[in-house]
Amino acid sequence: MKHFALFIVALLIAGCTGNGQKAKGDQSIDAADCEKIMDRNGKTVERSDTILKEILGEAGVETGKSVTLTIDYELQRLGKELIEGKQGAVVALEPSTGEVLCMVSSPTDNRCMMKPYTPGSVFKAAQALVLMSEGIITPETHYPCERGFRHDSLCIACHGHASPLTLTEALSQACNGYFCHGFLDMMNGGKYGTVQEAMKKWREDMCSFGFGDILGIDLPHESRGIIPKADYYDMVYDGQWDGQTILSIAIGQGEVMTTPLQLANLSAIIANRGHFHIPHVVKEIRGDTIDSKYISAQQTKVSRYACDAVILGMRLSATRGTCWTLSQLPFEACGITGTTISQGHDHSVFIGFAPVDDPKIAVAVYVENGGWGAKFGVPIGGLVMEKFLNGKLSEASGDFARQIRMQQIDF
Numbered sequence: 203m204k205h206f207a208l209f210i211v212a213l214l215i216a217g218c219t220g221n222g223q224k225a226k227g228d229q230s231i232d233a234a235d236c237e238k239i240m241d242r243n244g245k246t247v248e249r250s251d252t253i254l255k256e257i258l259g260e261a262g263v264e265t266g267k268s269v270t271l272t273i274d275y276e277l278q279r280l281g282k283e284l285i286e287g288k289q290g291a292v293v294a295l296e297p298s299t300g301e302v303l304c305m306v307s308s309p310t311d312n313r314c315m316m317k318p319y320t321p322g323s324v325f326k327a328a329q330a331l332v333l334m335s336e337g338i339i340t341p342e343t344h345y346p347c348e349r350g351f352r353h354d355s356l357c358i359a360c361h362g363h364a365s366p367l368t369l370t371e372a373l374s375q376a377c378n379g380y381f382c383h384g385f386l387d388m389m390n391g392g393k394y395g396t397v398q399e400a401m402k403k404w405r406e407d408m409c410s411f412g413f414g415d416i417l418g419i420d421l422p423h424e425s426r427g428i429i430p431k432a433d434y435y436d437m438v439y440d441g442q443w444d445g446q447t448i449l450s451i452a453i454g455q456g457e458v459m460t461t462p463l464q465l466a467n468l469s470a471i472i473a474n475r476g477h478f479h480i481p482h483v484v485k486e487i488r489g490d491t492i493d494s495k496y497i498s499a500q501q502t503k504v505s506r507y508a509c510d511a512v513i514l515g516m517r518l519s520a521t522r523g524t525c526w527t528l529s530q531l532p533f534e535a536c537g538i539t540g541t542t543i544s545q546g547h548d549h550s551v552f553i554g555f556a557p558v559d560d561p562k563i564a565v566a567v568y569v570e571n572g573g574w575g576a577k578f579g580v581p582i583g584g585l586v587m588e589k590f591l592n593g594k595l596s597e598a599s600g601d602f603a604r605q606i607r608m609q610q611i612d613f
């Protein structure tokens with residue numbers, strides 16, 4: 203089965219021959235001859251279906267094998283409706299397996315895994331995991347944030363909230379000041395000798411989440427994103443730099459880039475309390491199991507203790523913080539928002555998962571030029587979680603979904 207799933211899906215995307223003929227001497231072509239494609243609930247999906255094409259490309263499929271996808275067709279359709287008239291991506295994963303539940307892009311190119319974005323504040327969840335696992339902070343560590351971080355002429359602004367604040371409060375407020383202080387303590391605090399060594403350790407931890415490299419999904423053209431190296435800063439600043447020089451990466455800006463798929467995977471890591479399964483879209487090929495690499499768990503470098511603390515912050519965010527609208531859902535959700543600034547526009551970003559104690563779905567939403575994270579990211583993420591967990595949307599949520607659909611974003 204090794205590489206079988208990858209092969210078959212790659213062919214689906216690349217386009218099967220279309221005339222039903224096999225290439226001479228190439229036994230593996232048999233594997234690409236798909237007779238039937240089903241979603242995770244056994245629903246047959248037409249080869250010409252636009253929603254399937256969204257994931258698998260423009261290919262047609264020939265006769266032979268049956269393929270079951272991990273996709274929840276109804277969830278995929280809802281995601282597509284919600285992001286219509288906007289640019290961005292919605293990705294949902296099943297944390298316990300890494301199965302992709304939906305993967306929606308608008309326009310139709312696969313922005314979920316092919317387009318690296320500036321992650322913004324949702325990256326603070328990863329930052330918190332690293333800082334705690336490295337022993338730089340504990341959940342009780344307080345830092346000030348007087349409408350932002352200020353040092354000499356440097357100012358990274360934040361919105362108004364109580365100060366000083368704990369990690370839980372900082373996550374619930376998506377606070378800039380807190381994470382600037384924490385990151386500086388790691389880079390400049392002397393624990394690693396030099397800032398270069400501190401940066402190497404930071405990068406190693408970040409890369410254990412699947413950032414800065416492909417995750418290995420069974421689809422081609424996945425982007426790596428960027429987690430910068432100390433060498434890069436040595437080159438740019440001629441060896442004369444410290445934590446303050448690169449402070450923007452503390453809050454998920456600057457050189458850091460991640461795909462929506464990587465952000466959904468971060469959410470799954472937190473939901474799983476420290477591990478993940480490589481995301482994949484093929485569940486089964488006519489009774490065969492999938493490649494073992496998609497079954498075994500990938501352990502990150504963060505502890506369960508650190509994940510539990512981040513979960514407290516993401517839960518507070520969903521009850522009283524920047525994701526408070528999630529408190530209206532009939533299950534206990536966790537989330538963190540981001541508003542990222544890129545070329546003068548604010549992008550609306552969200553990651554979350556639910557239910558908190560037995561996570562079934564982890565989501566990432568990225569709406570380009572969508573404004574505050576709470577404007578599009580949180581509502582779309584909440585609707586996707588509700589649809590998956592309850593099988594349907596409540597009447598009020600249905601109305602809300604229609605409102606979201608009506609809101610087009612001009613570019």
Ligand SMILES: [Zn+2]
Binds near residue numbers: 347350361377378380
């Ligand atoms: Zn703040």
